[in-house]
Amino acid sequence: MNNLIDNxxxxxxxxxxxxxxxxxYPGFQIITVDKVENQIKSYSRFxxxxxxxxxxxxxxxxxxxxxxxxxxxxxxFFDDDSFDGRLGFISKIKKSGKIFDFxxxxxxxxxxxxxxxxxxxxxxxxxxxxxxIDWIISNCPTLSIKVKSDSGKKEKLVYDIDLLSQEIAxxxxxxKELCADDFADSVFNNxxxxxxxxxxxxxxxxxxxxKLDELVNKIGExxxxxxxxxQILYLLSFVGGKQRYGYDVNKIHFHICLKDIINKYLGDxxxxxxxxxxxxxxxxxxxxxxxxxxxxxxxxKMIVFIVETIKDLRNSGSKxxxxxxxxxxxxxx
Amino acid sequence: MKFxxxxxxxxxxxxxxxKIEKLKLATRENKTVxxxxxxxxxxxxxxxIYISNGISSAYSYICEVxxxxxxxxxxxxxxxxxxxxxxxxxxxxxxxxxxxxxxFGNKKTRVSLKTSNVESENINFQDLFLLDNNTFLDLDVxxxxxxxxxxxxxxxxxxxxxxxxxxxxxxKDNNFNSQSSDKHRISMFGEKYDGDNSxxxxxxxxxxxxxxxxKTSSKYTVHKGxxxxxxxxxxxxxxxxxxxxQSVYNTFNQFFDNSELITSFEINKNDILKSLRxxxxxxxxxxxxxxxxxxxxxxxxxxxxxxxxxxxxxxxxDIVEFEASYLVNHFIKVLDIINKDDTILSxxxxxxxxxCIVEDLNFKHLMFPME
Numbered sequence: 001m002n003n004l005i006d007n008x009x010x011x012x013x014x015x016x017x018x019x020x021x022x023x024x025y026p027g028f029q030i031i032t033v034d035k036v037e038n039q040i041k042s043y044s045r046f047x048x049x050x051x052x053x054x055x056x057x058x059x060x061x062x063x064x065x066x067x068x069x070x071x072x073x074x075x076x077f078f079d080d081d082s083f084d085g086r087l088g089f090i091s092k093i094k095k096s097g098k099i100f101d102f103x104x105x106x107x108x109x110x111x112x113x114x115x116x117x118x119x120x121x122x123x124x125x126x127x128x129x130x131x132x133i134d135w136i137i138s139n140c141p142t143l144s145i146k147v148k149s150d151s152g153k154k155e156k157l158v159y160d161i162d163l164l165s166q167e168i169a170x171x172x173x174x175x176k177e178l179c180a181d182d183f184a185d186s187v188f189n190n191x192x193x194x195x196x197x198x199x200x201x202x203x204x205x206x207x208x209x210x211k212l213d214e215l216v217n218k219i220g221e222x223x224x225x226x227x228x229x230x231q232i233l234y235l236l237s238f239v240g241g242k243q244r245y246g247y248d249v250n251k252i253h254f255h256i257c258l259k260d261i262i263n264k265y266l267g268d269x270x271x272x273x274x275x276x277x278x279x280x281x282x283x284x285x286x287x288x289x290x291x292x293x294x295x296x297x298x299x300x301k302m303i304v305f306i307v308e309t310i311k312d313l314r315n316s317g318s319k320x321x322x323x324x325x326x327x328x329x330x331x332x333x
Numbered sequence: 334m335k336f337x338x339x340x341x342x343x344x345x346x347x348x349x350x351x352k353i354e355k356l357k358l359a360t361r362e363n364k365t366v367x368x369x370x371x372x373x374x375x376x377x378x379x380x381x382i383y384i385s386n387g388i389s390s391a392y393s394y395i396c397e398v399x400x401x402x403x404x405x406x407x408x409x410x411x412x413x414x415x416x417x418x419x420x421x422x423x424x425x426x427x428x429x430x431x432x433x434x435x436x437f438g439n440k441k442t443r444v445s446l447k448t449s450n451v452e453s454e455n456i457n458f459q460d461l462f463l464l465d466n467n468t469f470l471d472l473d474v475x476x477x478x479x480x481x482x483x484x485x486x487x488x489x490x491x492x493x494x495x496x497x498x499x500x501x502x503x504x505k506d507n508n509f510n511s512q513s514s515d516k517h518r519i520s521m522f523g524e525k526y527d528g529d530n531s532x533x534x535x536x537x538x539x540x541x542x543x544x545x546x547x548k549t550s551s552k553y554t555v556h557k558g559x560x561x562x563x564x565x566x567x568x569x570x571x572x573x574x575x576x577x578x579q580s581v582y583n584t585f586n587q588f589f590d591n592s593e594l595i596t597s598f599e600i601n602k603n604d605i606l607k608s609l610r611x612x613x614x615x616x617x618x619x620x621x622x623x624x625x626x627x628x629x630x631x632x633x634x635x636x637x638x639x640x641x642x643x644x645x646x647x648x649x650x651d652i653v654e655f656e657a658s659y660l661v662n663h664f665i666k667v668l669d670i671i672n673k674d675d676t677i678l679s680x681x682x683x684x685x686x687x688x689c690i691v692e693d694l695n696f697k698h699l700m701f702p703m704e
Contacts, residue, residue: 035492038493042515
């Protein structure tokens with residue numbers, strides 16, 4: 001019979017999770033569970049006592065079911081840390097300190113990616129040359145994961161460390177110093193991100209033309225234009241905050257969330273207003289601080305171009321022509 | 334091109350073939366590009382039907398046809414449905430190749446179904462027809478049917494963990510031996526498994542095979558990951574999987590070998606069945622409690638909402654005292670399946686748990702306690 005202390009929570013990388021379980025519970029079989037109800041029904045103490053049940057992204061109801069069974073050893077796996085810590089089963093695991101965070105680094109968070117590369121070189125006992133690190137940072141495979149947010153679920157782009165580690169493990173088995181040329185044959189599938197596309201526009205990188213069709217096919221021209229517009233408005237607000245508060249991230253975040261305006265004044269009936277602040281992720285802001293952002297004037301011009309294109313398209317303009325012209329205008333700002 | 338069929342003579346055959354088609358929809362998410370799955374094909378003026386769902390396939394002789402018959406395919410479900418609902422017994426079939434239609438009926442009623450052309454060389458008959466070089470062995474039909482019958486009922490449902498969802502077969506001296514378990518009970522038919530060469534067949538495929546096995550003289554072979562059964566003018570094949578889970582099946586033996594006998598007695602299975610059905614109908618509890626007291630066997634079951642029920646069976650002699658709880662359905666199922674009325678129930682101690690073993694000739698069934 002297993003103790004509750006063995007139940008654990010893992011966040012982020014599936015490979016790291018299974019590696020950890022294999023290392024720490026030798027002789028145990030890891031069984032991935034899709035439906036907790038079926039697993040509980042079929043559990044047998046005669047056959048399953050040496051199994052760890054790895055439950056992928058369980059719902060709150062499933063966690064409650066798991067909490068009511070005390071005879072199996074469970075490991076809960078979550079893509080991110082948005083699980084409900086108030087649930088009895090989770091709080092017990094929290095108390096026992098069995099939460100392991102193997103989160104993927106957020107796309108653009110190169111500091112964490114560098115740390116991961118450093119960890120790889122230690123664990124596989126090899127070295128990276130500087131050009132290899134630069135190559136990985138600009139070509140690292142990415143992955144889109146769904147995370148819970150206030151308004152439902154949203155997609156988050158992260159570096160696919162699992163895939164990268166597999167590639168590095170292969171290469172490091174034949175060489176003890178990896179340079180950029182060693183990754184020449186490594187073609188990673190990247191999740192085509194609208195934000196990478198916008199970054200390319202801002203950096204005046206002409207390869208954004210190659211990605212245009214792909215993105216339009218994937219999300220449609222309406223989403224493409226509106227997300228681009230929203231991102232540029234965000235950048236405009238960011239640049240404004242940066243001009244006013246310099247490098248004080250907290251103050252800029254305060255400014256972007258409109259905390260300096262919202263609920264400051266009384267309503268028509270002289271009552272205090274209770275409007276929610278504008279939501280903004282501080283990590284997104286920190287990432288943006290490390291990037292070059294165009295000036296307010298350039299961003300304003302871009303907004304005008306996008307709005308004009310939206311108008312053209314609403315007046316039965318040709319999608320193929322309008323988007324191509326817009327991209328040319330945006331790049332030449 | 335025309336041919337005649339007697340509906341009563343062939344309906345069962347088409348319905349069986351349709352089961353292969355139905356299994357395709359259940360096992361594959363996407364329907365294949367062509368839904369015309371039942372192939373009519375001729376070899377030496379003999380008309381055969383052929384069907385495959387990627388896992389299992391079958392062919393069967395239908396009738397003699399003219400020289401210029403060309404192969405075609407129809408949707409198996411529509412064809413079987415139309416045929417089984419057709420009002421008269423004698424049905425005339427006509428194939429209009431130019432219009433891609435199969436018209437069948439009589440003067441009063443007619444059915445027209447869309448067909449598609451099948452190039453003879455594209456028909457994947459090889460797996461069933463071109464096995465001449467293989468050594469076929471005579472099939473003891475009853476032996477195979479029993480191997481399936483005594484193991485398929487204790488397989489785990491499809492959603493459960495592999496390999497518990499399949500039946501393990503091994504062939505020794507041309508005899509089929511099988512084992513299965515859903516982790517709450519174990520069924521063993523035939524000899525003890527000793528790491529012999531073995532293969533796994535899913536429960537659904539095994540049940541399908543059971544229906545196809547002809548009682549007439551048949552032969553079988555295992556070739557390139559498939560199990561083939563051929564009989565006169567017909568054949569069936571299904572995919573098998575290599576058994577890479579020997580340790581699971583070795584564990585089964587451990588429960589039989591490492592347990593100590595508590596008590597064993599002969600009892601009429603109908604008495605137990607009557608008692609179990611009675612107590613479960615009153616308490617509606619999945620589990621029942623069984624204990625012995627002198628020469629009495631006491632069955633009880635309770636439910637917090639409905640109350641409790643108890644029933645006793647008088648045995649011919651005193652037995653050692655024991656008590657255990659088992660699943661009602663599992664007990665009823667195994668007693669239903671065994672042939673002998675007077676059966677021997679044995680109770681063993683395995684690491685402090687009381688397990689129950691029921692035996693019937695080549696069949697051994699073990700049930701684990703629930704509490």
